[in-house]
Amino acid sequence: MTVFSKTPILGALLAQVVAMPLVAIATALVSARVDHTLLILGAVLLQGLLAALICRLLGLAVWWLVIAFLFPLALSGALLAGNLPAWPFGLAFLVLALVFSNTARGRVPLYLTNNETAGVLKDLMTERKATRFLDLGCGLGGVVRALDGDGRQARGIENAPAVFLAARLLSRLSRSGDIRRGDLWRADVSKEDVVYAFLSPEPMAALWQKLSTEMKPGSLFISNSFPVPDREPDETWTLSDGRKTVLYLYGMGRKAEA
Ligand SMILES: C[S@@+](CC[C@H](N)C(=O)[O-])C[C@H]1O[C@@H](n2cnc3c(N)ncnc32)[C@H](O)[C@@H]1O
Known part of the structure; x- marks a missing residue:
């Protein structure tokens, strides 16, 4: 059992970090020839795809691939949305951490016996x-x-x-x-x-x-x-x-x- 199968969130983070310089190189190579908006969209999609691919290579479960792909899209969507208040994100993070903090480690989510x-x-x-x-x-x-x-x-x-x-x-x-x-x-x-x-x-x-x-x-x-x-x-x-x-x-x- 690898550290990533035990704590997959580490693998997901690593995937985003490794994908970033690759995307930076790819976008730098084509930046002179491609429209600015298209370049950003392409970079975001490429980041998601590469991160998902790296998650796959690390042997993470399929839902981590989906998360890895959607994460850069969600992040850039939030940034593009402009001046959003920060507190709802902080609050949502706190609530999720208090409810699911053990899930990343133990891989046991919350669902209830009927x-x-x-x-x-x-x-x-x-x-x-x-x-x-x-x-x-x-x-x-x-x-x-x-x-x-x-x-x-x-x-x-x-x-x-x-x-x-x-x-x-x-x-x-x-x-x-x-x-x-x-x-x-x-x-x-x-x-x-x-x-x-x-x-x-x-x-x-x-x-x-x-x-x-x-x-x-x-x-x-x-x-x-x-x-x-x-x-x-x-x-x-x-x-x-x-x-x-x-x-x-x-x-x-x-x-x-x-
Ligand atoms: C699928 S839920 C089941 C809840 C309850 N047993 C039921 O049947 O309604 C599993 C629960 O186990 C908890 N859990 C996971 N790992 C745990 C651990 N190492 N120690 C204590 N609780 C844990 C989770 O937080 C979650 O609430």
Whole structure:
């Protein structure tokens, strides 16, 4: 795994920096023969194309290629728009950073478990007489609040600052669930009956390494949508909700299963 596959934003930035002198040379070569406006437009397009190509060579995912292409267009569009106030951009940056600051590193974006899935998890806990539940990367904490109560203790761990604050506030207001700020990789999972995660394909292999060695025998790991690579789930449930959610269930049979 390269530094760019781990932190693709670095690759995207590098692509723009490397493309810049190449575009400068290309535009200098033709500047005497081409109309000024056309030259600028061509330079912006070339910058985007080259940056996207470099992202491709660095092995970044396809959406980074799209971002790399659109970035110079968006930047020059904003510059051409003239005297725009700066504060909306600053505010938007701050909000995005507080919500998605962990996404560039962990490659787990924010999307939420729906009510139907939370209902299925609740029934499963009732059937298994399970009392302790942990949502790793709990987002706004909806699953935690849905499962907490009636003898169940549900906890959630979240590391995106704004998302954590919203989840904590909602849980305080509804007096249900225990939301903590923290890194899921450091979470103590040893006492949980059910550990739940709705993350992305990226962390699943490493997550299995952690859970299979740290969860107690007889407990259950449930992953929404993303199976553990090279590991057959004990059960796979396809739900009848709108998005046909698939839950992968892994029983923790032995102390160390890795
Ligand atoms: C796809 S969302 C799922 C939210 C919630 N579990 C649900 O199902 O509704 C994944 C969440 O994991 C959080 N996350 C990603 N990496 C994390 C980490 N290392 N530690 C804690 N939370 C993390 C993200 O900020 C995001 O809110």
